[in-house]
Amino acid sequence: MLTNLFQGKYVKLTGVQENDTDIMVKWGEDVEYLRNIDTDIAIPKSKQQIEKESSSSSNSFYFQLRTIQDDQLIGFIVIHSIEWNNRAGLLSIGIGDPSFRNKGFGTDALQLMLRYAFCELNLNRVGLDVIEYNKRAIRAYEKVGFQQEGRMREAVKRDGKSYDRVIMGILYSEWALFNQQDEKSGVR
DSSP states (O other): OOOOTTBOSSEEEEOOOTTHHHHHHHHTTOHHHHHHHOSSOOOOOOHHHHHHHTOOBTTBEEEEEEETTTOOEEEEEEEEEEETTTTEEEEEEEEOSGGGTTSSHHHHHHHHHHHIIIIISOOSEEEEEEETTOHHHHHHHHHTTOEEEEEEEEEEEETTEEEEEEEEEEEHHHHHHHHHHHHHHTOO
16 A cells, blocks of 8 residues: 655655754744753754754654645654664654644654654664653654653753653554554544
8 A cells, every 4th residue: 555655644744945944943942842852951053053963864864844734844753863783763753833732743743754664664663762741742652652661760850850751662563553453443
């Protein structure tokens, strides 16, 4: 069955376009965004830093997230740190435009990227970690089949408090079964 690898229900995966980094620089001024996508110190990045991070290589596949309706840039998604011998990689996603958060765009993007990872890159495992206070992201990950595999206790310090990093993963066999069940029930 041929499906569009790059287009979902709400979003499409694209390469970086000319004015994207200007938009992404603005996202870097949003502390909530910075503190949800990374455990590093929240600091705005320059256009050059963003351009360097948003390039693909043989061990990472980076995409911009654009709305299908009006081609608006809303975020990014990447499979990175791929270990080809183990058929495993890590996933990162960020919805930079706050008006598109908690509306299904992230879930749609995750479904697309997992299809790409398992059907195009032929990976067997996709993992990620998320800070425990990012409940919205954890729900989205679980919604597409990720399972919690463990925790790095008190691995993140923010505002004088300690938070766990939740380790999550999904295997090809789980993804295939999960999607088969969704198709039978009409859920997507």
